[in-house]
Structure formats: C-alpha cells, structure tokens
Amino acid sequence: MALIVQKYGGTSVADLKRIRNVAQRVKNTREAGHDVVVVVSARSGVTNRLVSDAHSLHPEPNEREMDMLLTVGEQETIALTAIALHSIGVPAVSRTGAQAGIHTDFAHTRARIVKVTAGDIREQLAQGNVVIVAGFQGVNQHNQITTFGRGGSDLSAIALAASLKADNCQICTDVDGVFTADPRIVGNARKISQISYDEMLELASLGSKVMQSRAVEFAKKFDVEFEVCSSFNNQPGTNVKKEATSMEEVVVRGAAVDKEQVKIVVSQVHDQPGTAAKVFQTLADAKINVDMIVQNIGHGGVANLTFSAPLEDAYRAEKAVGEILDNMGGGKVIAVDRIAKLSVVGVGMRTHCGVAAKLFTALAEAGINIQLISTSEIKISVAIDADKADEGLRLAHDAFELEKNTA
Amino acid sequence: MALIVQKYGGTSVADLKRIRNVAQRVKNTREAGHDVVVVVSARSGVTNRLVSDAHSLHPEPNEREMDMLLTVGEQETIALTAIALHSIGVPAVSRTGAQAGIHTDFAHTRARIVKVTAGDIREQLAQGNVVIVAGFQGVNQHNQITTFGRGGSDLSAIALAASLKADNCQICTDVDGVFTADPRIVGNARKISQISYDEMLELASLGSKVMQSRAVEFAKKFDVEFEVCSSFNNQPGTNVKKEATSMEEVVVRGAAVDKEQVKIVVSQVHDQPGTAAKVFQTLADAKINVDMIVQNIGHGGVANLTFSAPLEDAYRAEKAVGEILDNMGGGKVIAVDRIAKLSVVGVGMRTHCGVAAKLFTALAEAGINIQLISTSEIKISVAIDADKADEGLRLAHDAFELEKNTA
Numbered sequence: 001m002a003l004i005v006q007k008y009g010g011t012s013v014a015d016l017k018r019i020r021n022v023a024q025r026v027k028n029t030r031e032a033g034h035d036v037v038v039v040v041s042a043r044s045g046v047t048n049r050l051v052s053d054a055h056s057l058h059p060e061p062n063e064r065e066m067d068m069l070l071t072v073g074e075q076e077t078i079a080l081t082a083i084a085l086h087s088i089g090v091p092a093v094s095r096t097g098a099q100a101g102i103h104t105d106f107a108h109t110r111a112r113i114v115k116v117t118a119g120d121i122r123e124q125l126a127q128g129n130v131v132i133v134a135g136f137q138g139v140n141q142h143n144q145i146t147t148f149g150r151g152g153s154d155l156s157a158i159a160l161a162a163s164l165k166a167d168n169c170q171i172c173t174d175v176d177g178v179f180t181a182d183p184r185i186v187g188n189a190r191k192i193s194q195i196s197y198d199e200m201l202e203l204a205s206l207g208s209k210v211m212q213s214r215a216v217e218f219a220k221k222f223d224v225e226f227e228v229c230s231s232f233n234n235q236p237g238t239n240v241k242k243e244a245t246s247m248e249e250v251v252v253r254g255a256a257v258d259k260e261q262v263k264i265v266v267s268q269v270h271d272q273p274g275t276a277a278k279v280f281q282t283l284a285d286a287k288i289n290v291d292m293i294v295q296n297i298g299h300g301g302v303a304n305l306t307f308s309a310p311l312e313d314a315y316r317a318e319k320a321v322g323e324i325l326d327n328m329g330g331g332k333v334i335a336v337d338r339i340a341k342l343s344v345v346g347v348g349m350r351t352h353c354g355v356a357a358k359l360f361t362a363l364a365e366a367g368i369n370i371q372l373i374s375t376s377e378i379k380i381s382v383a384i385d386a387d388k389a390d391e392g393l394r395l396a397h398d399a400f401e402l403e404k405n406t407a
Numbered sequence: 408m409a410l411i412v413q414k415y416g417g418t419s420v421a422d423l424k425r426i427r428n429v430a431q432r433v434k435n436t437r438e439a440g441h442d443v444v445v446v447v448s449a450r451s452g453v454t455n456r457l458v459s460d461a462h463s464l465h466p467e468p469n470e471r472e473m474d475m476l477l478t479v480g481e482q483e484t485i486a487l488t489a490i491a492l493h494s495i496g497v498p499a500v501s502r503t504g505a506q507a508g509i510h511t512d513f514a515h516t517r518a519r520i521v522k523v524t525a526g527d528i529r530e531q532l533a534q535g536n537v538v539i540v541a542g543f544q545g546v547n548q549h550n551q552i553t554t555f556g557r558g559g560s561d562l563s564a565i566a567l568a569a570s571l572k573a574d575n576c577q578i579c580t581d582v583d584g585v586f587t588a589d590p591r592i593v594g595n596a597r598k599i600s601q602i603s604y605d606e607m608l609e610l611a612s613l614g615s616k617v618m619q620s621r622a623v624e625f626a627k628k629f630d631v632e633f634e635v636c637s638s639f640n641n642q643p644g645t646n647v648k649k650e651a652t653s654m655e656e657v658v659v660r661g662a663a664v665d666k667e668q669v670k671i672v673v674s675q676v677h678d679q680p681g682t683a684a685k686v687f688q689t690l691a692d693a694k695i696n697v698d699m700i701v702q703n704i705g706h707g708g709v710a711n712l713t714f715s716a717p718l719e720d721a722y723r724a725e726k727a728v729g730e731i732l733d734n735m736g737g738g739k740v741i742a743v744d745r746i747a748k749l750s751v752v753g754v755g756m757r758t759h760c761g762v763a764a765k766l767f768t769a770l771a772e773a774g775i776n777i778q779l780i781s782t783s784e785i786k787i788s789v790a791i792d793a794d795k796a797d798e799g800l801r802l803a804h805d806a807f808e809l810e811k812n813t814a
Binding site: 016019020050053054056057058061062064065066068069071072075076078079080082083084086087093094096099143144145 | 423426427457460461463464465468469471472473475476478479482483485486487489490491493494500501503506550551552
C-alpha cells in the first residue's frame with residue numbers, strides 16, 4: 001500500500017462530468033490498495049471570471065482581497081469533488097489550504113511556502129478517508145489566506161507530497177505528459193518517459209506550459225519525484241526526477257518555442273563603462289525579464305544594445321529605458337520586432353559537443369536567420385523571426401532526432 | 408461617532424453595479440462620522456447554482472461538504488465589496504466568518520452560535536478600516552466551516568452587533584421595511600415604524616419573509632435593537648426592539664397570509680385515549696411542522712383529526728400517518744385541500760378583547776369560511792380556502808384599519 005498524491009488542474013475538473021471522472025480515477029487508485037490525497041484547482045473559467053469582476057471594480061485590486069476572492073474557486077472544487085466521491089461510495093473529506101497546514105509568508109498573490117504540517121491529513125487517511133485539498137492556497141501567520149500565483153496547485157501537490165513523504169505524486173492534466181516538443185506544432189513529437197528537474201525547469205521557462213516552474217523548483221529542492229500524466233486516460237506519463245548519469249546519454253531532451261517575445265534595440269548610446277549596467281539595472285528594477293543580450297560597438301564611440309523580453313512587457317521596457325537615456329547623454333530605444341525564442345534543452349549537452357553547431361546549421365540550411373543567442377549549461381536559445389517559429393521548432397526536432405525513443 | 412453594523416442581502420449585492428451601490432452607501436455612513444462593519448450574503452443566484460451542482464452529484468450531499476461549498480458565495484462577495492470600497496477611496500478589509508471569530512457548534516448547515524469574539528475587527532476599525540464580514544458562516548471547535556441555514560446572514564449581523572456592542576444594526580434589504588401586510592397584495596399596506604421582537608417573530612413564521620426567525624430570536628435574547636430598511640433608498644425603515652408598554656396601544660400590528668399550506672384529514676380512527684398523541688408524535692418524529700388542529704368525535708366511536716401542515720410536507724405527512732393507521736385499527740389519511748393560513752399579530756391583543764370576533768366577522772360577511780383556528784397570546788390564525796387568501800388578507804387589513812398610522 002502506497003500513499004499517492006494526485007493533482008487535477010482546472011480543465012480536469014471543468015464541469016460536473018469531469019469531476020465525476022476525477023472521482024472515479026481516485027476510486028480506482030484507492031481500490032488498487034492505496035491511500036490518496038487529491039489536490040484540485042478551480043474549475044476552468046472560474047478564476048478568469050473572478051479576476052474580471054475584480055478588475056471591473058478596480059484597475060489594481062488589492063492583493064490581499066484578490067487572494068480572498070480567488071481561493072473560492074478551489075474551495076468550490078474540493079467540496080464538489082468530495083460529494084462526487086461520496087456518490088460512488090468513497091469516504092472523503094475536503095480541506096482548504098489553511099486546514100491542510102500549508103503555511104506561507106506574507107506575499108499575497110505570490111506567497112512562498114514556509115512550512116507544511118499537513119493538518120489532520122494523516123489522521124483522515126488512517127480513518128480510511130480520501131483527503132481533497134484546495135490547491136493554489138495557503139495561510140500566513142496572521143491567519144490570512146494567501147495564494148501562490150497562477151498554476152500554484154502544482155506547488156500545493158508537490159509540497160504536500162514532500163510533507164507526507166508520499167510514495168508517488170501525479171500531476172494529472174490535459175496532456176499525456178511532457179513532449180519532446182509541442183505536438184500541435186511538431187507532428188512526430190514524442191512523449192518523454194523521464195526527464196530531470198533541471199531540464200523540466202528549462203522547458204517550463206521556455207514556453208512549455210505544462211507546469212509552474214516554482215513547483216518544479218520545490219520538487220528539486222526536496223527531491224520529490226513526480227509524474228506528469230493525463231486525467232483522461234491511463235497511459236504512463238513523464239517521470240520528473242533527480243538527474244541520473246544515464247540521462248546524459250541523451251544530448252537534447254526536448255525543444256520549445258516561445259512566440260511571445262519581442263526584440264528591443266537601444267541604439268546610439270555612449271560607449272562607456274556602466275552604460276549596459278544602467279540599462280539593465282533599470283529593466284531589472286521594472287521587473288522585466290530580459291533574456292538574450294547582444295552589444296555592438298559602432299563607429300564614433302556609440303554602442304547598440306539589443307535584447308529580448310516578453311511581449312507583454314515591451315511597452316514598459318521601452319518606457320523605463322527611455323526615461324534614463326536623457327541622463328545618459330542621448331540614445332534611442334525601440335521595440336523593433338516580435339520574435340520567437342527557440343530552445344533546445346538537455347543535460348547531455350554538458351558532456352557532448354557540437355549541439356550549437358548542429359542547431360545553427362539546421363536553421364541556416366532553411367534560410368532562417370539567427371538574431372540573438374543565449375546559452376546555459378543545458379540549454380541553447382536563439383531568437384528567430386516570429387513567423388519562422390513553427391518551422392524552426394520542427395527543424396530543431398528533426399536535427400536532434402527527438403522523435404526516436406532514446407530514453 | 409457611532410459603530411454601525413450594516414447587513415446587505417443577496418439581491419443588494421446581486422451584480423457589480425449593486426456592489427458599487429453598497430460601497431457608496433457604506434462610504435456615506437462613514438463620512439457621516441461612523442465606524443462601519445458590513446455583513447454581506449452571497450450574490451443572489453450563487454447559492455442556488457452551488458446547491459444545484461451538489462445535488463447533480465449526489466441526492467443527499469454531505470452536510471459538512473455543503474458548508475464548505477456554500478460559504479464560497481459569501482467569501483466572493485466580501486472580497487468584491489472590499490475592492491469596490493477601495494475604488495472609491497475607503498480603506499476596507501474583508502473577513503470570513505472564522506476570521507471574524509464567529510464560533511458555532513458542530514451542526515453543519517444549521518449551526519448555532521456559541522461565541523462571537525469578533526476576531527480583530529475592533530483593531531481594524533481603530534485603524535480606520537471598514538470591515539466586511541462574510542455572513543451565514545462560522546467555524547466550529549475543530550476548525551471546520553459551518554453555516555446557519557438560509558438567511559443566516561441576518562444572524563451574523565445581529566450576533567456581531569451584540570458582540571461589538573454596536574450602536575445601530577441595519578438589515579438592508581430589497582424592501583423598505585416591515586409592512587402591515589404584503590404590499591403586493593394589499594394596496595394600502597403601510598410600513599411599520601416600530602415592532603416588538605415577538606411580533607416580528609410571529610410575522611416571520613407566518614409567511615412574511617423579511618427576516619430569518621433565528622436572527623430575530625437572537626436579537627431578542629441579547630436585546631439587539633435593529634432596523635430593517637432598503638438598500639436602494641434612504642428612507643427610514645422599521646425598528647425592531649424590545650416591547651414597550653406603548654406598543655400595546657396597537658391591537659394588531661400586521662397581517663400575513665401563508666398560501667403554502669395544506670389541510671390533512673385523518674378520519675375514522677378509533678376514538679380512544681392516545682390516538683391523537685400517536686398521530687402527532689409520528690408527525691413530530693417526521694419533523695413535520697403541524698400547526699392548526701381540530702378533533703371531531705363522530706358517531707359510532709370513531710373520530711376525525713384535521714390539521715394544517717406546510718404544502719411541501721403533505722406527501723411525507725400522509726405517508727407517515729398512513730403507516731401507523733393499520734396498527735391503530737384502521738382509519739384513513741388524506742391531504743384534502745390546499746389552504747391559506749391568514750394571521751393577525753399584535754402585542755396589544757393581550758390587553759384587548761374582541762380581536763378574534765372582529766376578524767371572524769369580517770371574513771363571514773364576505774362569505775369566507777373558516778376551516779381551522781389557532782391562537783397564541785399575540786396572534787390569531789385561521790385556515791381559509793387557498794383561492795380566498797388575498798381577499799382575506801385585504802379584509803383583515805381593512806377590519807383592523809392597519810393602513811392608519813397608529814405608531
């Protein structure tokens with residue numbers, strides 16, 4: 001008998017039929033002899049409706065009140081899921097984040113977990129109950145409700161699995177697992193059977209929207225092995241775990257493309273020490289996530305800085321940099337192009353050469369120009385034209401033969 | 408400077424426009440120099456939707472889970488109301504029932520308040536905040552969310568007013584106050600300016616749906632004077648308070664009619680000691696609220712029992728009595744007619760004679776037959792044909808000249 005934590009996201013509990021489906025899956029798991037703790041999100045659409053109501057009332061609604069407001073979504077789901085389990089004869093009790101002993105800091109809407117006591121979950125399991133916990137939420141030391149930000153239910157599940165020393169943690173979602181690339185773009189993309197935390201983190205931050213990065217970071221920190229799998233079938237999913245030596249045999253685990261990026265050029269600034277520092281400090285202060293950076297030294301003592309940023313931050317980035325250029329003796333800033341950030345990820349890159357060359361060659365042969373480059377130990381990203389995004393992803397997938405089952 | 412508790416029901420916060428209206432009213436009260444604690448219900452429609460979802464999943468959903476489910480309605484409203492107040496420059500914080508220190512017993516869906524600490528409400532008021540509290544809900548000693556049943560937000564408001572020793576408690580609703588009769592039926596019905604707790608309780612139980620009886624009982628017990636008034640205008644409402652000697656000058660305060668009643672006849676039972684006891688114990692065990700009772704002794708040692716019950720319980724009442732008749736040596740039970748229960752209420756009845764005679768005469772002159780009668784110290788109720796309900800109410804209203812402003 002094992003203790004299994006199962007997390008079901010918003011699309012998995014979207015309506016009563018799907019809630020019944022979740023209940024049946026939980027029942028099956030229990031009948032296989034396991035104790036089950038279920039973490040659920042708000043039904044899809046609920047959070048958006050509440051956010052929209054709040055913004056109709058106030059352009060920048062108070063964060064504490066947003067936490068009070070949004071947590072009703074998960075509370076609704078836990079009660080309905082418990083009732084659905086009762087209807088098929090499974091004893092079950094629901095618990096809010098606070099009742100499940102998920103204690104956080106004071107940062108409303110982006111709280112960090114400081115401690116998970118799990119409340120009375122162990123006793124409830126011992127009494128034969130399934131325990132259904134509201135994801136996305138916790139409670140701070142002042143007894144105020146906090147949330148972890150969008151996708152935070154993944155974090156709730158991982159944190160509970162760590163606290164309860166669960167034997168298995170399943171992140172059940174609307175896809176079959178983590179794929180070598182987005183299967184909607186790359187027809188022969190393949191489900192990855194195992195992936196390291198670091199690879200998963202890189203993919204999560206590169207536009208693969210399967211899971212919240214913070215949840216993966218938490219899993220890595222506490223070494224919680226988990227599985228990303230489908231709510232709608234019983235196929236094995238993707239195991240996310242600590243890096244093993246054998247994983248390095250695969251050079252590239254997966255590829256991703258983020259189309260919501262923009263290229264910003266700061267031109268004709270004085271080429272003197274500290275220029276880049278001032279520009280990027282300004283962007284950091286404005287909390288803009290700058291990624292790829294290139295600096296060119298031009299003629300006549302002027303320099304150009306080029307960088308990529310999320311499309312949604314383009315206006316704020318232009319504004320922030322524009323305001324400091326006058327003090328710096330001139331220059332221009334302009335968000336020139338929407339771009340796509342294409343990335344390949346794999347822990348095997350550490351020990352294999354020629355990955356960058358292979359990617360650049362594949363793109364060059366198709367006439368796709370690389371505008372910016374950034375790399376880490378286990379990742380190579382390039383900025384390409386936005387309208388070449390899908391083609392680029394397919395080329396990268398082919399170049400590294402990701403469709404072949406190598407692990 | 409006074410401390411005012413204002414309660415707004417579901418129709419008063421039904422949509423964002425009405426929530427803005429509530430915020431403006433609270434702001435006005437605050438600008439008049441008062442501290443304000445606001446108690447709100449779920450937006451109208453929300454609770455019904457949640458109940459319907461639960462019943463789709465299970466014919467008899469678990470009561471603890473129903474409390475978990477339904478309390479999201481109020482939690483949504485408190486957050487939105489706080490945000491609406493912020494948008495017009497009023498500092499405000501929301502509190503769940505648990506955070507407001509509303510402690511109850513363990514009876515889910517019909518919990519009784521055992522203690523109200525008011526949490527940190529006093530501190531929040533001292534810091535200049537309006538405090539918005541989720542109505543209808545509390546928390547039991549095991550940290551589980553409980554509710555007070557439909558209309559329970561009135562009880563939350565009264566209980567908080569008692570705990571905080573508020574100077575004023577306003578139950579703001581979608582009517583202008585308590586009327587001498589339902590103005591939709593009686594054209595010249597008049598808003599009552601003051602009414603005693605007992606009169607209010609009788610009217611509440613007789614089909615005047617302005618307030619939950621338990622809230623009035625609580626107010627009586629702790630002597631919390633309150634006002635029932637409109638959310639949509641600034642007219643004075645109805646003050647509900649301890650009975651004063653002057654109140655007895657008014658013989659009849661108001662009249663009400665309940666059209667959702669049925670007359671049930673148990674015929675040809677043996678006329679022997681204990682027959683009525685058995686029948687009514689059976690009905691009590693089935694939790695059927697029997698009101699008016701008549702027993703006739705017929706010929707040949709058989710008796711007939713006639714009583715009134717809520718229409719919704721007719722089938723259960725017939726069934727329950729039917730099952731014991733065999734053991735009692737025969738008899739028949741049949742729910743014969745839908746009837747209306749017409750009542751007049753007033754503390755002045757204690758010291759005035761002829762009230763019953765005046766009511767019976769008014770009905771007799773119009774050819775309306777009285778089928779059953781019941782009385783209390785401050786109330787006379789009669790059962791009449793259901794299709795004479797409105798006419799009867801108008802006749803009673805006229806007979807006692809309730810349209811005249813006597814208090």
